[in-house]
Amino acid sequence: MAASVTRPALSSLCKINSNINGIYSLTSFSRRISISSVLSTSAVTTETEAAGRGVRGQRRSKRQAGEPRTERMTVDQDWTAVYPTAASFKPSAVPLPVRMGYPVKRGVPPAKKGNLELIKIPNFLHLTPVAIKKHCEALKQFCTEWPSALDSDEKCVKHFPIQVQSKEFVSAGLSLRNPDVRIVTLKVKLSSLNLDDHARKKMIKLSEERYCKDTDTLTITTDSCPLRQQNYDYAMYLLTVLYHESWKTEAWEQEKTRADMEEYEWEDSPSQKKVLDTLLRMRALGAKDEVEEGTREELLGQPAVQEYRDTMLRLKNEGETEENLQQYKEAVKKLFNI
């Protein structure tokens, strides 16, 4: 045979490929491994003398690589047949002139042949839009019809306020099991639960960091049980318990101090006392009247004080913004008739 195979000698390019593809056994069977530089094209046969074989004077021709199959690919081929599943990058099967890597000095990034950088990274050649369309078509038969009454997001949230999420994993390896499959995440908006003010506050306090204030969502993630079903039951149980506990009022809840409060209350705050004090002092400077309980409410009832109260609440609860500070300034000025 003209292009006959005697002993396959592998260049380092193919050695890399073969290592990745896990056929290292084949390379170990062949006793000749000749190293050629990575940048050389392997189409040229090089007559290298094997170590220890030159003695006999017989030269065996090096096996040539065939042309890569990108040459034979038509433009309108079925790409989903070339990459049906996740696979590493095969330069002989991908007809794109991709380059990757740090450019050699005054050069360009190295080409795709034998490029380890391209092989290392994950690629999504198996998930082209055409492939995804085909997969969706094939998976449609496993799906049931969407209920027609649920045609908007609001309705979905209204009728099914609890969202439960879990993940499935498919991979080929030693084991089909993936421990992350047991994790269950339960999300519910507190506005859809029947809670009064105290219950809501208590629930938020109980759930600590599981509650997100911006979206008003309580997220419970359970992974302590080994099975997903168990974790789901546990998450529902936690939700139930939270709900019922937050409706109950314990005896020691009466001892809630000012430091435990979630939001700032103006009544009985040092600010109120100070304002009263100041106003009384202002009054007292003017006329020497008796300080009575009745004047307290009267003073507090004044619109300036109310306004000051509002701005104070706004500042403390919402944070300091330009606007808030402006309003505070106005309120203080009005209070002191400046």
Add this chain to the structure above:
Amino acid sequence: MASSCSQALRHHVCKSSRLLRVHLQKSWTNRSFEGAVCVSSSFALNSAADQQPAVSSPEEIVIPKKKTWSKEAVLQALASTVKRDPTASDYRFQDDPYLTPKTSSEFKLFSLSQESGRNAAKYFINTYPKYFQKDYAQPHIPCLMPDTLEAQIEEVSEAALIERIGMRKVKAAVDLYDQLLQAGTSVSLDVTNQLLDLICFYGDHDPAQENVPEQRNEETEDVQDEPQAKKGRAAKASDLLKATWKEKNNAERIFALLSEPNTHSYSALIRGMVKYGAYSKAFSTYTDLLNSRLKADVHTFNALITAAPEVKEKYNEKWELIVDLLKQMAEQKVKPNLLTLNAVLKALRRCGTVGKSQAFPVISEMKALSIDLSLASYSHLLAIFYKPGAPIQGQTDILQEVMNEVSGKSFTPQDPDDAQFFITAMRICLDTKDMEQAYRVHELLGVGENWRLLGNDFQQNIYYARFFSLLCMMENIDVMLKWYRDLVPSVYYPSSNVMRDLLQALDTDNRLDLIPQIWKDIKQLGHANRQNLVEELLTLMAREKHNQEVQESFAECALDIKKIYDTGDRGKVLLNWTAGSLSDLISVLLAAHRRQDAWDMLKLFKTHNRVPSEELLNKFLMCVKEDGDVNQAVELVQISAGFCLPGTPKLIQRVQQEFELTEQQRKMLSDLEIQSFNSE
């Protein structure tokens, strides 16, 4: 706990709706895989019987019932979206240009080496099982664990006998049986029947153990007539093929020891006899069976029908014997099955004209018994009517009828002869030159699971060789090339004959410009060392004049071919020059105006002792004249004179007339003229 929460939800949710089926188990993104029975190729998808349409009144939300499916259903559904890739080689090989096989011998070598690697690994696992006990795979994969090759139960008992039968150790089982009988324990009829089955199936030899290196010691004594050069494995294989039913073998002995043999025992014995060629004995055993007033079962009858053509000579007698057997079958109320039908049809193949007349009645009777035909039956049918090598006498309808019946159906393997259908059908299409039926046959291959029935690699090769030859003969070149690109070399590695057919097809359709591409493929397939193929290629290239581009590509191709002719790097000469091939090559080069290369080639005539033709030299002279190189013209004349060609004087005249010669050259030429004149 969960229920109270659900209560709360329900309160919240069902304000105005009457019927709400809120599945607490159901969440939007959850899917549970319930293990249902999985039919091999299609998955079981049970949609709910009362699945309500999701269209409901505005207030009522109807949740449809969840579907269940088997474990592999999703993966199978996704796999069904993947079609064949025409540029990729077989799935077994690594997808790398260096590592995919390019010729058919490489294909065989690589696939065998893969298998042998696997066997070597299996051997190690089974020989040292204590190192391979740890189980990494989840869920457990039993076939990857080490097999137990040695029998566990040591004491002489029936359980040990059953174990050895299960492990297919024929000799050990027979020895143990004898020991049991000597010890006086009686062995039950069932176990004895199993033992008889084992012996008759393997013909009293141990089955070849693939993973164990053959023991040469005991075996070689039995096979003394085998040449010693044969390795152990080859000797065993040929042993089995030529294995015959020995005279006094264990099966008969044990059978004789049975006090009350039943149908199963007779059946085992008869089937073993038929399998290993003792046909007349099989029939005598059958007569014994009838005499002891037992009924035979369907397997016995199948075996006897298979044996019938062997015991009788004339067609009529064979057919009568088969009919007799079928009648007895009916009497004994044994229902025939598919294998019966196939056995009858196979026997009819050897019954000549009787076969042709009786085939269809047999089929219709069997159909009345609701036996569906398998591909093997169709294969036998085709073989009955289309004998290889016989002239076709207007029987083309049968193939068409068969294809009508068979198209679009997916068959499962039910008979070992199923694999013959496709190559038989393709042979018939080739003989009858029927392209349409060939396409239908090929289409059938793509339906469902039928690709499994194409047979092993060798049969696949035959099938595609026939298909290709037919295509080359019948179809025009575009269709041919389309199939060529689709199938070569991913599925089929054509032989050099097929490549010649392809070249002829190119010639017929006047597409000789594709020759350089075909040459590249020929080189890759490893046919570049076939003398006649290369010479034919050169002849085709040199025959006519084409336009400039094509000539250029031809010239490149020609130079490439020249490299093959040169001595290879091992000092081995692969191809020999002939006068014809040299002339063709030079003409091609000349047509592309590669004068220098052509001139070098001309020198080769002398070195390889070939004589150039006059025509070639004339052509060369014309080319030289275009360039006006006088010296070369003179040299040409000298070469011609050197070969003492009869056309030399004419050549000299031409040179003298058409070229401007110096004095010296003129003198030389006149000398040559005189010389050639004198030599005539």
